[in-house]
Amino acid sequence: MTTSQSPELAHQLASDQYAPKKEDKFSFGLWTVGNRGRDPFGDFVRPELSPLRSVQKLAELGAWGINLHDNDLVPFDASPTERDRIVADFKKALSDYGMVVPMATTNLFFHPIFKDGAFTSVDPAVRAFALQKTMRSIDLGAELGAATYVFWGGREGVDAEASKDPVTAIKRMRDALNFLCQYAIDNGYTMRFALEPKPNEPRSDTYFPTIGHMLAFIYTLDHPDMVGLNPEVAHEHMAGLNFVHGVAQALEAGKLFHIDLNDQKGPRFDQDFRFGSESIKAAFFLVKLLEEHGYAGPRHFDAHSYRTEDEQGVWDFALGCMRTYNMFKEKARHFNADAEIQAILQELNGGDQSYGGLLSGYSKETVQKLKETTFNVEQLALRGYRYERLDQLTVEVILGVR
Ligand code: DIG
Ligand code: MN
Ligand code: MN
Numbered sequence: 001m002t003t004s005q006s007p008e009l010a011h012q013l014a015s016d017q018y019a020p021k022k023e024d025k026f027s028f029g030l031w032t033v034g035n036r037g038r039d040p041f042g043d044f045v046r047p048e049l050s051p052l053r054s055v056q057k058l059a060e061l062g063a064w065g066i067n068l069h070d071n072d073l074v075p076f077d078a079s080p081t082e083r084d085r086i087v088a089d090f091k092k093a094l095s096d097y098g099m100v101v102p103m104a105t106t107n108l109f110f111h112p113i114f115k116d117g118a119f120t121s122v123d124p125a126v127r128a129f130a131l132q133k134t135m136r137s138i139d140l141g142a143e144l145g146a147a148t149y150v151f152w153g154g155r156e157g158v159d160a161e162a163s164k165d166p167v168t169a170i171k172r173m174r175d176a177l178n179f180l181c182q183y184a185i186d187n188g189y190t191m192r193f194a195l196e197p198k199p200n201e202p203r204s205d206t207y208f209p210t211i212g213h214m215l216a217f218i219y220t221l222d223h224p225d226m227v228g229l230n231p232e233v234a235h236e237h238m239a240g241l242n243f244v245h246g247v248a249q250a251l252e253a254g255k256l257f258h259i260d261l262n263d264q265k266g267p268r269f270d271q272d273f274r275f276g277s278e279s280i281k282a283a284f285f286l287v288k289l290l291e292e293h294g295y296a297g298p299r300h301f302d303a304h305s306y307r308t309e310d311e312q313g314v315w316d317f318a319l320g321c322m323r324t325y326n327m328f329k330e331k332a333r334h335f336n337a338d339a340e341i342q343a344i345l346q347e348l349n350g351g352d353q354s355y356g357g358l359l360s361g362y363s364k365e366t367v368q369k370l371k372e373t374t375f376n377v378e379q380l381a382l383r384g385y386r387y388e389r390l391d392q393l394t395v396e397v398i399l400g401v402r
Pocket of ligand 3: 152196232260302
């Protein structure tokens with residue numbers, strides 16, 4: 001037990017199979033545990049949390065990494081000397097508490113200068129300043145050892161559609177990313193860029209709103225190999241989409257470079273809830289997908305505690321994110337070990353092998369065989385797939401009654 005750890009927390013961490021461990025690669029942003037609870041209708045409810053305290057407390061809880069926007073650590077108007085001192089102190093805390101910085105990003109949304117966006121702003125001075133700020137922030141991320149650099153285009157969008165030509169906006173975003181990819185390459189940085197989609201908020205409509213939009217955009221860049229995705233649970237849910245399917249497409253394309261885990265109660269404002277606190281079944285299948293398809297990246301919780309919480313509530317939130325992830329991992333193991341579930345899946349996917357030769361790619365012979373094959377359409381149409389039983393068993397595994 002460390003000096004500042006409560007006895008009950010120490011007991012929970014030490015004795016529980018779900019207790020977070022370094023090898024789980026759980027990470028949080030400084031802005032997540034440091035969220036002070038302000039919302040559009042209410043002021044701050046929590047005092048500032050120093051980055052050094054966040055490092056210490058997250059390390060005590062079993063987290064592995066801590067991420068940051070440039071200004072989460074270095075104030076917007078800090079002098080180079082102040083910047084270097086702050087970074088040195090942060091590095092010492094990381095070393096003292098055995099924490100790493102897996103990801104860094106730029107705050108291109110909080111300062112009023114970015115009120116019309118950054119890379120897609122109509123004002124060329126703002127676009128140029130955004131490049132300058134991002135280069136400095138990339139330097140900071142590289143100095144801290146970040147392997148991934150995230151771009152969330154928080155204000156890259158419109159309120160008044162008349163304000164921007166969307167084709168021009170897309171070209172401006174591409175120009176910025178091409179410029180910054182080249183900057184990273186020319187500086188010998190090995191970090192990879194991860195683009196984070198969100199459909200809206202704080203702008204009425206955001207460019208590149210979903211995983212699909214971002215995937216298509218990546219392949220139009222000069223250096224597509226170094227650019228992937230950082231999808232967020234809440235953001236795809238805001239668009240009414242199936243996050244597991246979006247992540248599967250990114251995974252299958254080799255583009256899941258990072259992930260923002262949290263939760264959301266369906267299409268509404270971005271709630272950034274504790275992971276696994278709302279969409280239980282979706283969270284279960286997400287963890288199952290990540291674990292079974294060998295996702296090796298950070299399990300990053302881009303979330304924050306309820307506005308009702310004090311600092312203890314923030315740590316309850318952080319521990320809950322990590323433990324719940326590990327609980328879903330355990331449930332996925334139960335699912336895979338459940339004989340009845342596996343028998344149904346075997347029957348579903350075993351299938352009639354006689355069609356195997358017709359479904360293994362194109363050839364003139366296959367074309368001929370397919371055209372000559374007689375299908376018993378009526379019988380095929382009558383098949384029952386037993387998905388009701390399969391889903392019931394899934395729910396019973398998640399509820400812990402199997
Ligand atoms: C919001 O979902 C964004 C910002 O918190 C940050 O830029 C990014 C990194 O996770 N997510
Ligand atoms: Mn969010
Ligand atoms: Mn995010």
